[in-house]
Amino acid sequence: MSQEEAVYCRGVSKRYGQKYALNDLNLSLPKGCVVGVLGPNGSGKSTLFRALTNLTRPDSGEVRVLGRRPNWKTNEEIAYLPDRARWYPEQSVQQAFEWATRLLPGFDRAFAEQLASTMKLDLDMRTAGMSRGQEARLMLILCIARDVPLTILDEPFTGIDAISREQIIQGLIEHMSTGDRTMLVSTHEIYEAEPLFDHAVFMNEGQVQLSGDAERLRGEYGSMHTILNKLYR
Numbered sequence: 065m066s067q068e069e070a071v072y073c074r075g076v077s078k079r080y081g082q083k084y085a086l087n088d089l090n091l092s093l094p095k096g097c098v099v100g101v102l103g104p105n106g107s108g109k110s111t112l113f114r115a116l117t118n119l120t121r122p123d124s125g126e127v128r129v130l131g132r133r134p135n136w137k138t139n140e141e142i143a144y145l146p147d148r149a150r151w152y153p154e155q156s157v158q159q160a161f162e163w164a165t166r167l168l169p170g171f172d173r174a175f176a177e178q179l180a181s182t183m184k185l186d187l188d189m190r191t192a193g194m195s196r197g198q199e200a201r202l203m204l205i206l207c208i209a210r211d212v213p214l215t216i217l218d219e220p221f222t223g224i225d226a227i228s229r230e231q232i233i234q235g236l237i238e239h240m241s242t243g244d245r246t247m248l249v250s251t252h253e254i255y256e257a258e259p260l261f262d263h264a265v266f267m268n269e270g271q272v273q274l275s276g277d278a279e280r281l282r283g284e285y286g287s288m289h290t291i292l293n294k295l296y297r
């Protein structure tokens with residue numbers, strides 16, 4: 065793998081019983097870009113993210129993240145938001161930020177508080193009293209406010225209303241335009257999220273069906289939504 069690659073997978077397979085979650089998957093993603101990881105339910109997106117964060121060990125194949133095999137050390141450099149993530153119900157936003165300041169490498173508390181204000185999240189609010197969308201914002205902030213080379217967001221916008229989603233995505237675009245960070249985002253909210261992507265990966269049945277520079281793909285096939293329709297209908 066080259067020094068410029070954030071993610072490299074070769075012949076990666078993971079099977080649960082008879083079902084292949086990843087099936088001889090090959091993927092190479094450059095550093096410094098925002099990657100949309102797209103595909104229907106069950107196509108292997110979350111399993112891929114878990115393989116990158118060492119939460120799942122593939123049965124076969126080679127995985128490299130930031131040039132190394134995934135392990136607890138590489139995880140220090142990854143801000144990962146799992147699918148369906150929840151926070152401790154008794155903690156307030158303020159307490160979550162205190163926890164993150166002590167335990168999450170690269171967590172910038174001032175930036176987190178600024179994001180909370182932009183996303184209209186009261187610092188004294190406890191998770192137990194939050195709506196689904198408010199908790200989703202908290203989980204997103206805990207990842208975005210970290211200055212780490214790789215951020216992996218698994219369906220981060222689920223539960224967030226459409227207007228707020230657009231604003232959050234606009235904020236993410238501005239945030240990612242500075243620095244040399246790489247971000248992988250899986251989402252079914254393809255219309256709103258499309259402007260975020262520099263690169264897109266389309267998955268199906270545990271394999272990468274199509275992967276490339278978003279501009280080039282748009283020029284060749286049309287919008288991400290058009291590509292989804294062509295690939296999966």
Ligand SMILES: Nc1ncnc2c1ncn2[C@@H]1O[C@H](COP(=O)(O)OP(=O)(O)OP(=O)(O)O)[C@@H](O)[C@H]1O
Binds near residue numbers: 084107
């Ligand atoms: N721990 C597990 N045990 C059994 N099967 C699993 C497990 N994890 C994933 N799978 C199966 O692997 C396949 C891929 O699942 P995965 O969660 O990676 O898909 P996904 O693309 O993230 O889906 P979604 O868009 O619905 O979140 C699915 O068929 C799923 O049922």
